[in-house]
Amino acid sequence: MVAMATADLLIMIINVILYNIFSYHFPLSFLAQTPVCIFLIYMTAITVHLSVWFTVSFTFDRFVVICCQKFISKYCTKRTAAVVITTFAILTFLNNIPVLFAFESEQLINKVQWGCRSSFVFFTSPLGIAYVWFYSAWGAWLPFTLIALLNCFTVRRILEANRARRGLQGNRIENYCDPETESRRKSIILLFAISGSFMLLWLTTTVSLVTTRLTNTSYYRGNRRDPGYIATETGAMLKLLSSCLNPCIYAAAQTKFREELKMVLTSPWTLILRLVRKRELKDSS
Template sequence: MGQLTILLIKEIYYPILAVVGVPANLVTIVTLSRGNCSLSKCISIYMVAMATGDLLVMIINVMVYYIFSYHFPHSFLSHTPVCKFILYMITVSLDLSVWFTVSFTFDRFIIICSQTFKTKYCTERTAALVITMFSILIFIKNIPLFSAYELEQMINKLWWGCRPNLAILSSSFGAMFIWFHSIWRVWLPFTLIVLFNSLTIRRVLVASRVRRRLRGHSSENQSDSEMENRRKSIILLFTISGSFILLWLTESVSFVTTRLINTNKYHGDYTAPAYIATETGAMMKFLNSCINTLIYAATQSKFREEFKKTLKYPWILMEGLFKIDAKTGVAW
């Protein structure tokens, strides 16, 4: 029974995550795209991009791979070309989610710490360009993954299944690519997010002290709209960055330890600490793609109001479609 504990948790966890995460990210995208959340167009683009990346993670990684492919091992999803494409998109979707978060963090860093550069960088055009360039780069970067997997078996002249291409993965190129992949997806983003946030904190503390001195002669009860807006922006930034680091940390540490001490072979032992750490890390990192909607709702009152309106809109639409005219008795 103990051996099946982690498997049972996965059976329950991933369907719940998909049921919550897919609609949450869809509604978030619609809500932000309507542009009524009192956010600049620049930050809205980054937030829509993050929600889109998270939605891809929910659909491809959680639904397609951990639910459909797992429960229907003999479906068309197991055909080798389809299987390779799924594995490719698994990596692409995670990379997009991660680097859209880094892009958002850098944009907030610039707008708070560089008063001269922000007018040129923190624009709608630049945000769209950054998101587009990162997307293209990530899709190109992961092309070698197609050769990292090979045909598992031939059934009725059909290519079936995917397995790691040991000849490539065990080569020096394969080892370098695996480590580069880990650094690109986790350790470099971690470093950049911590660096940008540290500099942002320093800038905010200095600016707050100067502003308090300049406003010392004013009434204590007088509101400071600029500082209030900055406070909300900082809370949003740090909450998103902090949740990303915390939820990805277990997966990152387990990857390094299993690689360094060569414990990535479990031989079907589901109680092996390396296996449990790896699966726990995976569950936590996927949770990161479900939690941003909650963060937006908790930190942005206007987003919370618009999110509720978006949720109510389908019901209002249905009510209008099925409303019966009292005089004609015809639905309109």
């Protein structure tokens, strides 16, 4: 969850603030120079893919905890978490390297390259077309499918376990609160809050990617009134909204997260109060 929160924060900084706000409203700034612009696009792809695959990792982690009891002791460790996070980070940086060659400068002013646009040579070449399909599958189709399947298996397991547990506790009092069932309930709420919001907010992007790839629609060079272009831009907005929503889910679902957030918000006032009291004691003495 720390890795997910970090990736979401990077999306807010790089994708939203730097790319969608500063680059758009300040077209002649340092960010508009072609090398910087291309690197910024490269980083936007990386941050989105990190957020996506960390969400998949979290969903798989919940799946292991609930459905694979014998595998918990081997998988659910700090070492495994570090290996998974590092592996996905390295893979994401490597498989997005072609993005650096997929764009070119828009104009040359005083021997300085400004702006960046999609390279027609890259996107029409066989390797470019293959990479576009791979990019779509890695960034949307495969994660979407994995999260849906893992959620189905997890829900089925929870329902079966709860049904069996209720059968064993049939003679207990009606208002008895089962801690195991309550723990599962909280786990499934957190799971569906994160992965469910991801699936809903990424649905438009996934569908638009399927339609534009299968119909060979170059929406990045198309008419802005075209339904494919509108669907693509709407999906881009919703997937950024997903990263804004995740921290709110952490705060609502996780007690420790709320406690840490409360401590961060109250610590400055606590420090000021301590200084005031110390000053009062010093004056009184």
